[in-house]
Amino acid sequence: MSARTPETDVEKLTADEAAREHARLGEEIAGHDRRYYQDDAPTVSDAEYDALRRRYEAIEAAYPELRGIDSLSDKVGAAPAAKFAKVRHRVPMLSLGNAFADDDVEEFVARIRRFLGLPTDADVTFTAEPKIDGLSCSLRYENGVFVQAATRGDGFEGEDVTANVRTISEIPSRLTGEDVPAVFEVRGEVYMGHADFAAINERQSAAGRPLFANPRNAAAGSLRQLDPAITASRPLRFFAYAWGEVGEGGLPADTQFGVIKAFARWGLPTNPLTVLCHSAAELLAHYRRIGDGRAGLGYDIDGVVYKVDSLALQGRLGFVSRSPRWAIAHKFPAQRAITQLERIEIQVGRTGALTPVAKLTPITVGGVVVSNASLHNEDYIKGIGGSGEPIRGTFEDQPVDIREGDWVTIQRAGDVIPQVVDVVLERRPPEARPYSFPTVCPACGSHAVREDGEVVRRCTGGLICPAQAVERIRHFVSRDAFDIEGLGEKQVQAFHDWGLVKQPADIFTLEARDSDPSSLTRLKNRDGWGEISAKNLFAAIEERRHVPVNRFLYALGIRHVGETNAKRLMRHFLTLEALRETARAAVMPGEVHPKGNEAWAELTGIEGIGAVVAEAVVDFFQEPNNEAVLDALVREVTPEPMEAVAAATAVAGKTVVFTGALEKMTRDEAKAMAERLGAKVAGSVSKKTDYVVAGADAGSKLAKARELGVAVLSEDEWLILAGAG
Structure with missing residues (x-):
């Protein structure tokens, strides 16, 4: 019999030959999957890989007995990685400020005009786009080729989800266009459509697995799977709407709308409902059109995002805290439902604050099951107010108190913690009694007191209060603080209960104290832990010795x-x-x-x-x-040291005070520019001040600068020094 080759027709293979080739192909494909999905270093072309896959599947079709539970025909990607690597965003992925009322939008537009010193009749163009309710993601392209994807994380550091994003068919592996920069980071939202969500929950139900609460949770859970094959089995989608790092070649347009148009030319999915508006009235009109058609979109949105269209104006406006001044998210009204408040529990926070929480009969609000809601503070329960408007009964115009057993209205807006906003007085049980707020800490028994002028009652136990100790350590390891992977709320509580971690420094001595090989209480021997999980935790702690x-x-x-x-x-x-x-x-x-x-x-x-x-x-x-x-x-x-906020400039690290009336920019704009260039803006003059920038009618600050010998600059001199003159 003649020797068989890889090109031999499948139907001519014997059963033994088919089994051997099936096993060989399986090993070869699995190797390519590892190099592609985990190592990001493919060794064959897509065409070669597809040919291997087709032959593998053809053999299984001819010999069905070879298709076992480990068949690669049912898998996409490589075996799951041990954990996600961290990715530092070269340009932070910041959040947006929120607007909830028409007045907020009008103030947003007016505030931009004030900041830029524009007259009320000057034209300012905005983009308006649906705010997709999904998971933010950044895609990095180099020379047009997709090389990395990362979640938003804390805005400065996210998780590497490259292998999973490669499975999303809507995201191109290569951008097409002559104006694609050498390096380009696309920002957008990964989401799941309504029909796809319903289908995946049907599959979950048929398999006896828990159902997803809503499309956003399904999308987020799917994208963060350690096994890309699971992600590939779930129908994720993507909309591109922003960008991060831009390399040689620069942006393809000088407006937000123009760049989004370029995205579509390059092959990226963009939202067709993005429009240009020229006033607050036009923005609000588009918001209402989007809201009216929301149910028929086929995917979840929770508002509309407005952005100043001119990139030059965006640069002048800059950022405040974690949000751009030039953009805002106009959220849709909160969703409400009525349920019963079964009891009120008091939680003790890391600062000793006693916070009341309503424990509710579970109810679905906006697609999410809610069983807890905020009651804010002692005064809010009494109906005095204390946080926003006081509670008012549904058939009463007077403030009313909140009692255990009451039927209450729950409000939930986006990711905001659900709140009790109304009491249904006609359904109040006759046995319900006014709630007596505790005057001692439920965690340690210390006195709980209210300081003059405060609405919060606080535990005086300080460091002896176990609730505060645990909460302080939870805060210490949280995402925006030390961000120690594997040390979440349950682990912190357990370590505190075991006496292993009483203060932050104990975290970093944990491994050394755990090194006694004869001890039966080593971490790897404790309930819920093992050798690998303990080793991973110690490695994660070691990574955070420099922050x-x-x-x-x-x-x-x-x-x-x-x-x-x-x-x-x-x-x-x-x-x-x-x-x-x-x-x-x-x-x-x-x-x-x-x-x-x-x-x-x-x-x-x-x-x-x-x-x-x-x-x-x-x-x-x-x-x-x-x-x-x-x-x-x-x-x-x-x-x-903090990461540099700007490239090295003549004013980076210098302390600057602005005083008097400036002519070429508003005071706010001048401060924003200084901070963008790495300067430190102060509100008063001292010996440590480097420059005082004095405009017209400068007063006491100018006199103080001269008294201390601080350098005084005119507005023009400042602009020249800052490289903007």
């Missing part, structure tokens, strides 16, 4: 110091030690209030940092217990 100093500061959980204020403080002080020294010096011996001292003036002079934040920072660093905890932590962790 940006602003994230380090945010992780400490100082009251009023969120992500934005942490950045403001560290842009000014640069190092943690410099901040600590200033905070220590801000209160001199015998002083009750630190105001008037030079260190205090420096803290409060930072743009955006007022007396409330400054006092919280001073209180934290003056507290001996906090100092001890911090000293232990910095022995284990190195806070690194």
Whole structure:
């Protein structure tokens, strides 16, 4: 009999020959899958790979007995990776500010005009596009070829989902067009359509698996599968609407709308409902058209996004905190439902705040099952108000209290925590009694007190309160802080209960303390853990021994110091030690209030940092217990300088104060430009000020600058120095 070759017709193969070739092809295809989906380094062309796949499937068709449970005909991609790698976004993926009412939209347009110093009749064009309810994703193309995909993550660092995104048929592997930049990051939304969602839930039900709550959850869960084959089996879609890093060649247009048009030319899916508008009235009209046709779109949206169309104006407007000034998301009205409030539970937060939570009879609101809702605070329950408008009964115009057993209206808007917004008084049970808010902490029994002027009642237990200790550590390891993979809420609680982690520094000494080979209480021997999971956790902890100093500061959980204020403080002080020294010096011996001292003036002079934040920072660093905890932590962790906010410029790192009336730009625009160039903008003049930019009618700040010998620049001199003159 003549020798068989790979080209031999399948029907001419014997059963033994078919089995051997089937096994060989299976190994070869699996190897190619690993190199393509996991290593991102394919060794054959798509045509060669497809030929191998076709022959493999043809053999199975001719010899069905070879198609077992491990058949590659039922799989796409490689075996699952151990975990997702991290991807640092070269250009941050920031979030959008929200608008909920027509007035918010009108104010957004007016605010842009004010910021740019434009007259009310000057034309400003906007794009308006549906806000897709999915999962944000960034796609990196090099020389037109798709090379990497990442989730949004915390906006600065996401997860590498390249292998999974390759399975989404709507996303092109290559962009086509002569004007595609050498490097281009496409930003957009991965989502699942209504029909596809219904079909996947039918399959889940038939297989006896849990159903997905809504299309967004299904899309997010599908994209973050460790096995690309699972992602490939789920019908994901994509809309492109923004961009990140842009390399040589630059953008293909000078407007938002023009770039989106280029996306479509290049082969990317874009939303056909994106339009141009020239006023707040036009934006609102489009919003209503989209809202009226929302049910027939075939996919979920939760609002409309408005963006200034001119990229030049976008550059002038810049960003505030984590959001662009030139864009806003106009959300659709909240969705509501009525259910019964079974009981009120008190949760103790990381700052000791006692927060009431309504435990509800589960009900579906906007496609999501809701069993908990926010009650805000003590006054809100009493019907006094305390957070937004007071509760008002459905048939009463007077504030009413909230009681256990009440039938209540629940409101949910987007990803906002559901809230109790109404009490259905005619259904109130006769046995329902006014709720008595606790005056002791349910976690440690310490007194819970309200300070003058505050609506929040707080535990006085401090460091002895287990609820605060756990919450502080949960905050410390959270995504926007140290972001330690594998150390979530359940793990933190368990480590605290086991006595392994009582303060942040304990996290970084955990592996050393776990090294006794004879101990039966080693992490790998504990319930829910094993050798591999323990090893992965220790590796994740080791990766976080170096973190940006602003994230380090945010992780400490100082009251009023969120992500934005942490950045403001560290842009000014640069190092943690410099901040600590200033905070220590801000209160001199015998002083009750630190105001008037030079260190205090420096803290409060930072743009955006007022007396409330400054006092919280001073209180934290003056507290001996906090100092001890911090000293232990910095022995284990190195806070690194913040990533540069701009390329090296003549004003990067310099402290600038603007005073007087500027002629060529508004004061807000000048501050935004300075921050964009890496300068630190302060609100008052001190010895540490590098430049005072003085416009017309400059007053006391100019006099102070001359007194201290600080360099004074005119507006034109500042623009030349900044490279914009």
